[in-house]
Amino acid sequence: MSATGPLPVVPLAPPxxxxxxxxxxxxxxxxxxxxxxxxxxxxxxxxDGTTQAPVAQDLFRESKLPVTMFxxxxxxxxxxxxxxxxxxKGARVEDHTVTHPMMNLNKRSALYQKNQICGASKQLxxxxxxxxxxxxxxxxxxxxTTLKIAHDCGIHAVVMWEGSMIGGGLxxxxxxxxPRNPLKPGMIxxxxxxxxxxxDYRVLLAAIAKSGYSVGRLTDYLQ
Ligand SMILES: [Zn+2]
Numbered sequence: 001m002s003a004t005g006p007l008p009v010v011p012l013a014p015p016x017x018x019x020x021x022x023x024x025x026x027x028x029x030x031x032x033x034x035x036x037x038x039x040x041x042x043x044x045x046x047x048d049g050t051t052q053a054p055v056a057q058d059l060f061r062e063s064k065l066p067v068t069m070f071x072x073x074x075x076x077x078x079x080x081x082x083x084x085x086x087x088x089k090g091a092r093v094e095d096h097t098v099t100h101p102m103m104n105l106n107k108r109s110a111l112y113q114k115n116q117i118c119g120a121s122k123q124l125x126x127x128x129x130x131x132x133x134x135x136x137x138x139x140x141x142x143x144x145t146t147l148k149i150a151h152d153c154g155i156h157a158v159v160m161w162e163g164s165m166i167g168g169g170l171x172x173x174x175x176x177x178x179p180r181n182p183l184k185p186g187m188i189x190x191x192x193x194x195x196x197x198x199x200d201y202r203v204l205l206a207a208i209a210k211s212g213y214s215v216g217r218l219t220d221y222l223q
Pocket of ligand 1 (some may be wrong): 047048096100137138139
């Protein structure tokens with residue numbers, strides 16, 4: 001994959017006929033791993049925000065795709081201009097805790113989890129002016145307390161993923177996406193803000209384009 005030149009062209013998926021109505025009655029926020037759809041649509045998510053490659057601005061402008069960024073709120077607060085620029089190009093900011101605790105969230109107290117989840121939502125709303133409605137626990141590790149606290153913090157869905165950019169390739173269940181390991185409708189894909197952002201984004205879009213998929217806006221499908 002070339003690191004320069006035009007991006008692989010990936011169409012934007014239209015909003016669904018009717019969005020997935022999640023059960024918000026509590027006490028737990030619903031857990032979502034795949035969006036129920038029979039259409040060839042996948043969803044792009046990006047986690048953390050640790051490395052802020054300037055090229056992301058150009059890549060988002062060119063691709064015009066609705067990326068969901070699960071940001072560490074302290075990291076977003078350290079460079080709000082950068083992330084606001086990405087939001088202006090169509091990305092949306094969601095909750096990924098205040099500090100991305102190294103010790104797993106699912107082993108911490110309810111109060112600790114509340115400070116991490118509600119605290120990040122509050123800080124992100126302060127920066128971007130939009131209340132997050134989705135949460136992704138660091139490392140995908142959660143327990144019942146996490147789901148309950150997420151609900152209490154105003155989170156509509158705790159979002160996992162199936163496909164992930166690893167070492168320059170898109171992988172599902174340790175196998176690279178290709179004819180023998182295809183994408184499936186509704187899959188949620190993950191990449192990170194790393195020094196290889198440009199290459200990763202290009203490989204991700206190429207895999208989606210080659211599979212004949214389009215990319216949907218997660219919040220259009222989760223309400
Ligand atoms: Zn993370």
